[in-house]
Structure formats: structure tokens, C-alpha cells
Amino acid sequence: MTNPNAKTAALPYNRSRQAREAETMLDHITDDFDDNPPSMAYFYDLFRRAYCRGESIEREGVRVGTTCIHAPEELIYAFGATPVRLCNGSYHYDQIGADFMPAKSCSLVKATLGMLSSENAIPKTGKLDLIVNPTTCDQKKKASAMMAGMGHSVYELELPPAKESEQARVYWQRSVREFAVRLRQLTGKKLTRKNLMAAMAKTSRAQVAFRTLHNFRRKAPSLILGKDVFLVTNAYFFDDIDRWTDAVERLNAELAQREKDGFCAAQKKAPRILFTGSPPVFPNLKLPLVIEQSGGVVVADETCSANRMLYDMTSVDEWLLNNMVDSLADKYLKPCTCPIFPNNDDRIRRLLDLAKSFAVDGVVYQTFAGCQVYEMEQRSVAEALNKAGIVMLAVETDYSPDDLGQLTTRIEAFLESIKTRKRKAT
Ligand code: SF4
Numbered sequence: 001m002t003n004p005n006a007k008t009a010a011l012p013y014n015r016s017r018q019a020r021e022a023e024t025m026l027d028h029i030t031d032d033f034d035d036n037p038p039s040m041a042y043f044y045d046l047f048r049r050a051y052c053r054g055e056s057i058e059r060e061g062v063r064v065g066t067t068c069i070h071a072p073e074e075l076i077y078a079f080g081a082t083p084v085r086l087c088n089g090s091y092h093y094d095q096i097g098a099d100f101m102p103a104k105s106c107s108l109v110k111a112t113l114g115m116l117s118s119e120n121a122i123p124k125t126g127k128l129d130l131i132v133n134p135t136t137c138d139q140k141k142k143a144s145a146m147m148a149g150m151g152h153s154v155y156e157l158e159l160p161p162a163k164e165s166e167q168a169r170v171y172w173q174r175s176v177r178e179f180a181v182r183l184r185q186l187t188g189k190k191l192t193r194k195n196l197m198a199a200m201a202k203t204s205r206a207q208v209a210f211r212t213l214h215n216f217r218r219k220a221p222s223l224i225l226g227k228d229v230f231l232v233t234n235a236y237f238f239d240d241i242d243r244w245t246d247a248v249e250r251l252n253a254e255l256a257q258r259e260k261d262g263f264c265a266a267q268k269k270a271p272r273i274l275f276t277g278s279p280p281v282f283p284n285l286k287l288p289l290v291i292e293q294s295g296g297v298v299v300a301d302e303t304c305s306a307n308r309m310l311y312d313m314t315s316v317d318e319w320l321l322n323n324m325v326d327s328l329a330d331k332y333l334k335p336c337t338c339p340i341f342p343n344n345d346d347r348i349r350r351l352l353d354l355a356k357s358f359a360v361d362g363v364v365y366q367t368f369a370g371c372q373v374y375e376m377e378q379r380s381v382a383e384a385l386n387k388a389g390i391v392m393l394a395v396e397t398d399y400s401p402d403d404l405g406q407l408t409t410r411i412e413a414f415l416e417s418i419k420t421r422k423r424k425a426t
């Protein structure tokens, strides 16, 4: 097998394969649509700097890579460290990752491994002092040893196999407390009530900004397209959290003005789509993009690169340190709707609720080839949605651009069928 690194090492970064991949996606996001919100310029520029020009976005202090939304970022901030989410969406890194995992594995896991094994990995967030890998799906679990084999220091954050029982809750709370001990060893700092409160305030300010953005998406006609919202939430993976929150607040102010002005970001009759399944991670935003290039609008999502990552907030009963840590643990377990858990009625409830409250016309369900858990849940989700009169299109894909034509045909047909249904209903 050729080593793609060997080919790109001699090239200036902006001519490397991963830079061109990111640039192509950003060009589509910005140039294929009229009336992009001016305040999105912050995010377009951030991705161009980080992914297309390879600029460093390093930050001071201890850096903790996370491979999944189950890693409690408030704890990382409370120890004065910075979390960086490592889930990766690059086809270039996916191909490198195929040297570690079977070729038919999930693109997200392969791309993350491919990125971690590359010199000068993008985004350049600096050397990681620790990678916390929650024991979620089988592929992520097996990735721990591979990351360690690359020389990374890996901490396995043990999740219980189910989330409903009291035993599961207690098990997970203990795991989170043990993680705090590991962070203390890593940083040499002590966890205090004050530091944790400050960290929780930081993430909760970001979440409030996200929720405001989320609520603007309920509006009909739409004020913002889904491709932009996915870019915003993907920036949360690596951007400075305060800068990110400021930028989202500016975007929200612009959307408020758009609402007053009666602005339409999509055609008034554009089918309103709820996106669920395997998470869209930049630069692999191809499916949301195809939906909107084909005349639909993604008005809501149930994915761990957007809504599931930022919507649920911590609810604290007593502001004592131990209670706060336990409440944080609860936030990362109870509301999570990832299909790794055996019983996932919560996911169906959430999808039905989103479909209703966002006046959704149809659901697009993305499954990455090789992801069994999302594939296994497809049928029960489709049945529940169909019972509620909502149509669903299941799409299996990966990070390769090869299926773009076929995806476009399927999405166009799906959107057309929604329009026909709506015409008949009126
Ligand atoms: S799909 Fe599930 S296991 Fe994978 S990153 Fe998202 S939340 Fe974590």
C-alpha cells in the first residue's frame, strides 16, 4: 500500500490532499449558495486557516484529546486543561486509517486514527498530553490500543453497557470521578468547587448560545441553512470556547435581524429535513450539502457533531463538589441517544419531538458503512417515524466522494416525493 503521507510530505501544505479536500468543501459551502450570513465569515475563515492553510491554532497548557461526546469537557476545563475533539471527517485520513483498521470499518474511526498517526495532523492543535477514549462502540474501543501503539497516552473512560439502571448510573459516576483523579495527576492541579463552577459556566454559556441558534432553526421560512450550522458546531471541536461562543452570539444577533426583516434562507416551500445518524464531521459534510444543493433545508439534527453534543445541560441539585461531579456525569449519560446503548427509546422520542417541533417534512438517516449500531437502529426509527406520518430516507455512505452522484439522485427523488405529498395534502 502506498503511504499518502509520503506523497504529501514534500508538498507545501496548501497543495496537500487534505487541504484540497477541505477547500473543495468550503468552496461549495460558501459559493453554491446566495446570502450566506455575513457573521458566518468568522467560521469560514477559521476553517480556511486551520484546514486549507494549515495554520496552527495551538493553545497554551495541557491539551486533552477526546474521541466522543461522552468525555466530560467541564472537568477538563476545571483542571485548567483544554479539550480538543478528535473525531475526524477527512477522506485523506480515512485512507491512512485503513492501515490500522479493516477497510470496511467506520470512516470516522479510521479518519481519527489516520489523523493521529500523521505528522503535522490538521487541525494543528498542538501535542496532545492525553487522549480520553470513552468505551463506546466496538470500533472506538479497539482504537485505544492503536492510539497507544502510535505513542499517545490514552485513558479509557469506562461507560456502562446500558444507561437506564441505577447500577449503570453509579458505575458511570465512579468512572467520571476516576477520570478526575487522572486529570489531577496529569495537570498537578486540584479540582475545586470554584474551578468546576467556572468551567460549567463556560460551557453553559456556549450551550445557551447554541440553544438560541437551535431555536432560530424552528422558524419557517428558514433563517439559516443546515450546512452553516454544521460548520458552526464542528468549529466547537477545536476552537477556543469563548471565542466560539462570541461568534455564535453574533450569528444569533444577525438571525434575529433576519427574522425581523422577513428573510428567507431557502425557498419558502423547501422540504424541511431532520438529519440523524452517523455524525457529519468536516470536511465530510457531503450529505447535508447535497440535501441543500438539491433544494431541501436541514432544519434540525440529532447527531453527536451538533445537537446531541451541545443541547443537554447539567442540572445540579446541590452545589457541593461531589454533587456537581455526579450531576455532570448524569448529563453525559442519561440524555445521550447514541445507538451504542441497547434500549434506545429516548432516541426515538427525541426524533419524534424534533420532527414535530421543527415542522419537519422528512428525515434523512445517515449510516457510515461499517457502523453496525446505526444500521441496526434504522428499522425501528423508520417504523416509529412512519407511524407518525413522517417519511425517512436511510443512506449508507462513507467519506469517499465516489457515491456523490448516486446520493444526489436519491436525495432529489426523496425531496421530490415530499413535495408531491405536500401538494396532494393541500
Ligand atoms: S456516534 Fe456515538 S460513539 Fe460515536 S462519537 Fe458519536 S456519541 Fe460517540
Ligand code: SF4
Pocket: 106, 107, 108, 109, 137, 138, 139, 140, 278, 279, 340, 368, 370, 371, 372, 373, 374
Ligand atoms: S458512527 Fe458508529 S462506528 Fe462510527 S463512531 Fe459512531 S457509533 Fe462508532
